[in-house]
Amino acid sequence: MSGVRVLVGTRKGAFILTSDGKRERWDVSEPHFAGWEIYHLKGSPVRPDRLYASQSTGWHGQVVQRSDDGGKTWEAVGNQFVYDGVPGTHQWYDGTQHPWEFKRVWHLEPALTDPDTVYAGVEDAALFRSVDAGRTWHELSGLREHPTGAKWQPGAGGMCLHTIVLDPSHTERMYVAISAAGAFRSDDGGQTWKPINRGLHSEFIPEPTAEVGHCVHRIAMHPARPDVLFMQKHWDVMRSDDAGDSWHEISGNLPTDFGFPIDVHAHEPDTIYVVPIKSDSEHFPPEGKLRVYRSRTGGNEWEALTRGLPQSDCYVNVLRDAMSVDELDPCGVYFGTTGGQVYASADAGDSWEPIVRDLPAVLSVEVQTLP
Amino acid sequence: MIRVVLPPHLRTLARVEGDVELPIEAIEGPVTQRTVLDALELRYPVLKGTIRDHVTRQRRAFLRFFACEQDLSHDPPDAPLPDAVARGDEPFYVIGAIAGG
Numbered sequence: 001m002s003g004v005r006v007l008v009g010t011r012k013g014a015f016i017l018t019s020d021g022k023r024e025r026w027d028v029s030e031p032h033f034a035g036w037e038i039y040h041l042k043g044s045p046v047r048p049d050r051l052y053a054s055q056s057t058g059w060h061g062q063v064v065q066r067s068d069d070g071g072k073t074w075e076a077v078g079n080q081f082v083y084d085g086v087p088g089t090h091q092w093y094d095g096t097q098h099p100w101e102f103k104r105v106w107h108l109e110p111a112l113t114d115p116d117t118v119y120a121g122v123e124d125a126a127l128f129r130s131v132d133a134g135r136t137w138h139e140l141s142g143l144r145e146h147p148t149g150a151k152w153q154p155g156a157g158g159m160c161l162h163t164i165v166l167d168p169s170h171t172e173r174m175y176v177a178i179s180a181a182g183a184f185r186s187d188d189g190g191q192t193w194k195p196i197n198r199g200l201h202s203e204f205i206p207e208p209t210a211e212v213g214h215c216v217h218r219i220a221m222h223p224a225r226p227d228v229l230f231m232q233k234h235w236d237v238m239r240s241d242d243a244g245d246s247w248h249e250i251s252g253n254l255p256t257d258f259g260f261p262i263d264v265h266a267h268e269p270d271t272i273y274v275v276p277i278k279s280d281s282e283h284f285p286p287e288g289k290l291r292v293y294r295s296r297t298g299g300n301e302w303e304a305l306t307r308g309l310p311q312s313d314c315y316v317n318v319l320r321d322a323m324s325v326d327e328l329d330p331c332g333v334y335f336g337t338t339g340g341q342v343y344a345s346a347d348a349g350d351s352w353e354p355i356v357r358d359l360p361a362v363l364s365v366e367v368q369t370l371p
Numbered sequence: 372m373i374r375v376v377l378p379p380h381l382r383t384l385a386r387v388e389g390d391v392e393l394p395i396e397a398i399e400g401p402v403t404q405r406t407v408l409d410a411l412e413l414r415y416p417v418l419k420g421t422i423r424d425h426v427t428r429q430r431r432a433f434l435r436f437f438a439c440e441q442d443l444s445h446d447p448p449d450a451p452l453p454d455a456v457a458r459g460d461e462p463f464y465v466i467g468a469i470a471g472g
Binding site: 035037058059060061062076079080082108276 | 422
């Protein structure tokens with residue numbers, strides 16, 4: 001029988017949650033890398049037992065871990081992330097220019113066809129690639145060296161490259177998103193990049209429709225329809241039907257269009273999920289009710305999914321990398337909260353149950369569907 | 372023998388228990404912060420970047436270096452460590468600042 005492995009990164013370690021295909025009973029691992037922040041961990045789609053994890057603390061900086069047995073054992077691999085050449089400067093909070101400084105890896109994206117190739121999105125925003133299973137890392141500096149780079153600026157969480165989306169149909173095409181610069185696309189394997197922010201409207205920047213400066217929170221794609229992208233922005237849920245060349249708003253009837261994660265149903269490319277969050281400073285669910293919203297129409301028309309989720313006194317957040325789907329039928333949907341709960345739905349969102357309630361604050365959730 | 376005491380996170384990362392003991396022959400030149408840490412990183416490459424910056428070799432901000440009841444964190448990296456450390460009578464401590472939740 002098939003199974004599911006949920007990889008959970010938290011403020012104080014990583015946890016691996018496993019179940020068979022029924023998704024009724026779950027095994028929760030002991031903490032891996034206890035005490036360290038695990039911003040993200042993700043498995044290779046071509047070798048599922050090959051996992052990569054981003055481990056860091058303020059004391060000791062960045063470590064990258066790799067497992068070749070599905071997370072039973074780990075090996076620390078390369079942790080040297082050095083920007084190409086003289087890194088230059090970007091805009092700082094006070095409007096002055098500030099040198100690029102590596103702080104941490106926010107997101108690891110294993111390649112779609114080669115288990116030894118993995119991409120790392122880092123703060124201060126840049127994209128790195130390893131082709132030797134994480135032993136060495138080299139910057140794809142065409143992104144950071146884009147002429148708009150000096151205009152990028154950190155959001156409240158730092159200037160991070162947090163989203164990497166690989167196009168399964170066009171092997172040279174990839175997307176990244178940076179807070180607060182916006183979305184970018186490469187059509188040549190990451191050598192050169194173009195901003196793809198036309199149609200975004202951000203009231204919080206001096207020129208709301210500027211080429212860069214938008215605080216994109218997350219981008220999602222269905223692999224069967226890679227030219228359609230969905231975006232959760234710092235306000236506004238957006239959609240592109242032309243690989244990011246233009247965007248239009250699909251927030252529709254959401255109670256608030258602010259939020260962090262967005263994801264797509266594994267088998268229905270027009271079914272998407274978001275978790276509306278109250279902003280600008282509260283960052284908890286409206287009315288204390290934790291609700292996932294689902295659109296079956298590719299946006300604009302949304303329904304609240306509440307069964308099994310707390311509908312009073314709930315003041316947690318769901319961060320940008322903390323939602324994922326499995327590939328079973330019905331599609332499973334998973335998300336983790338800053339309150340330490342990981343919720344799962346085995347029926348595409350109709351009902352939810354907590355897999356585990358009391359982890360440290362959840363930073364990321366990735367799901368692997370195992371044979 | 373030079374003795375180095377690592378904070379718990381780094382002992383876990385390097386998979387060591389207790390103090391690290393570095394043979395004096397592993398130290399290239401005088402016993403200083405730089406040569407001791409070079410020898411430590413040579414023996415445990417996984418510690419590269421976790422005590423000093425990979426490129427600048429500067430001490431990470433939230434770590435301190437103690438020995439013989441002295442805070443040596445701001446000493447030049449090439450200054451000799453106390454004789455008691457060089458003799459192995461006293462350990463060289465890498466300490467994580469007390470902070471955070």
